[in-house]
Amino acid sequence: MNICVVGTGYVGLVTGACFAEFGNPVCCVDKDASKVDALNRGEIPIYEPGLEDVVQRNAKAGRLTFSTDLPTAIRDSLVVFIAVGTPQDENGRADLSFVREVAKAVAENLDSYKVVVTKSTVPAGTGKMIREIIEEHQSEEHPFSVASNPEFLREGSALEDFMRPNRVVLGTEDEASAAILRDLYRPLYLIETPIVVTNVVTAELIKYASNAFLATKISFINEIADLCEPLGADVHVVARAMGLDRRIGPKFLHPGPGYGGSCFPKDTRAAVEIGKDHDIDLRIVRAVIEVNDVRVTRMLEKIRIAVGGTLEGKTLALLGLTFKPNTDDLRESPAMAILDGLLAGGARVQAYDPVAIPLVRDEARDGVTYCADEYEAAQGTDGLVLATEWNQFRGLDFARLKDSMSHPLIVDLRNIYEPSRMRERGFDYTGVGR
Ligand code: UDX
Numbered sequence: 001m002n003i004c005v006v007g008t009g010y011v012g013l014v015t016g017a018c019f020a021e022f023g024n025p026v027c028c029v030d031k032d033a034s035k036v037d038a039l040n041r042g043e044i045p046i047y048e049p050g051l052e053d054v055v056q057r058n059a060k061a062g063r064l065t066f067s068t069d070l071p072t073a074i075r076d077s078l079v080v081f082i083a084v085g086t087p088q089d090e091n092g093r094a095d096l097s098f099v100r101e102v103a104k105a106v107a108e109n110l111d112s113y114k115v116v117v118t119k120s121t122v123p124a125g126t127g128k129m130i131r132e133i134i135e136e137h138q139s140e141e142h143p144f145s146v147a148s149n150p151e152f153l154r155e156g157s158a159l160e161d162f163m164r165p166n167r168v169v170l171g172t173e174d175e176a177s178a179a180i181l182r183d184l185y186r187p188l189y190l191i192e193t194p195i196v197v198t199n200v201v202t203a204e205l206i207k208y209a210s211n212a213f214l215a216t217k218i219s220f221i222n223e224i225a226d227l228c229e230p231l232g233a234d235v236h237v238v239a240r241a242m243g244l245d246r247r248i249g250p251k252f253l254h255p256g257p258g259y260g261g262s263c264f265p266k267d268t269r270a271a272v273e274i275g276k277d278h279d280i281d282l283r284i285v286r287a288v289i290e291v292n293d294v295r296v297t298r299m300l301e302k303i304r305i306a307v308g309g310t311l312e313g314k315t316l317a318l319l320g321l322t323f324k325p326n327t328d329d330l331r332e333s334p335a336m337a338i339l340d341g342l343l344a345g346g347a348r349v350q351a352y353d354p355v356a357i358p359l360v361r362d363e364a365r366d367g368v369t370y371c372a373d374e375y376e377a378a379q380g381t382d383g384l385v386l387a388t389e390w391n392q393f394r395g396l397d398f399a400r401l402k403d404s405m406s407h408p409l410i411v412d413l414r415n416i417y418e419p420s421r422m423r424e425r426g427f428d429y430t431g432v433g434r
Helices: 010-021 033-040 050-060 072-073 097-108 124-135 157-162 175-184 200-232 234-241 263-275 283-293 295-306 334-344 374-378 398-404 419-424
Strands: 003-006 026-029 064-067 079-083 115-118 144-148 170-173 195-198 315-319 349-354 368-369 385-388 409-412 426-431
Touching: 003 010, 003 072, 003 385, 010 026, 010 050, 010 064, 010 157, 026 072, 033 050, 033 064, 050 064, 050 157, 064 072, 072 374, 079 175, 097 115, 097 124, 115 124, 115 175, 124 144, 124 200, 124 295, 144 170, 144 175, 144 200, 170 175, 195 200, 195 398, 200 234, 200 263, 200 283, 263 283, 263 409, 283 295, 295 334, 295 385, 295 409, 295 426, 315 334, 315 374, 334 349, 349 374, 374 398, 419 426
Parallel strands: 003 026, 003 079, 026 064, 079 115, 115 144, 170 195, 315 349, 315 385, 349 368, 385 409, 409 426
Antiparallel strands: none
């Protein structure tokens, strides 16, 4: 089945490569010619483990092509996936201008029946808007279907999440498009992936409700962690015992500097705006955002206290800059906000991150030194802040680390170290909620 995927970002590139992997001819379209040229050279513009192999293998097999020619790609396809950015605008609403552009291009190139599917996270009601745009601008009278197939890809495990999803959600307006999309996902049938088929607006809302709930779990455990500290309770044990209740589950109960990335911050704010549009106040989601918005400030306070009361004149190591491990994404990264907060507080920072330093090195930031590894970052510092839980930070040579630091102090914002072990090693250890 000929597929066109519009947008070659985190979602579009993974979607296109995986549909090609299922054997479909796929054309990935982007308006950025330099990005398309790089992709045609087999260069992947994002850090996503395993993606380069899948892209190169399918490009070599001729199933996966990259182009800037949207009209041709639309005409050649039965299914058009819209995987363009839906960034948030100044008041937290999802900016749908790129989605509208693609809908218009589909209308102008509708030379036969097509299924137009939103893959990007779009506000409930966007499918209706796409239908209106196509009906208004279509050059020839052809039937078409609009559908929603939200992505549930986590950065750093996007391929796994696409190939072994917990569920596939299909929001369709007619049986024809439902049959076509079911057919497209048939290769997943082998591993009995549940497929939820519903109407378009319900599918759009499932995405927001899922992400808002995941963000709720994070803000919830962060608040419980804050309560654990004065009580002397251990939030890890609380989370573990909570998670043993199968109604709660163990995932997404890790406290830390708050959620970042390009999804949770955007989707929670957009959800509140969608509610406002219909006079429904999503108070819980608003509270989740409020808790997350003060998280970095609380972490900076924790660090200030741990280093003796002031950041002024201190030299600190900062391990991790990305918003989570196994990605190079810095969007709304709490670690970057912590870096800027430490510098603003008068500290000098020696920062290390396994992949992100080339992406930030040229930004103007006085007082930061980017280091080649964890040990260089720790050299001569008054303390070390662990901000992003890259695996390589878990098994460091702590004796070497301790010897190189002026003060053997660790502020572990992701609780990846065992407090008693760290104290036995002679570190002054501070975690989150422990
Ligand atoms: C998320 C959703 O998980 C995914 O389904 C959706 O399609 C896109 O948004 P992603 O943003 O890539 O994926 O990363 P995720 O692993 O969900 O983490 C999001 C943020 O929450 C990160 O900043 C992470 O550090 C933080 N987090 C996650 C916590 O602070 N605690 C947790 O327990 C889990």
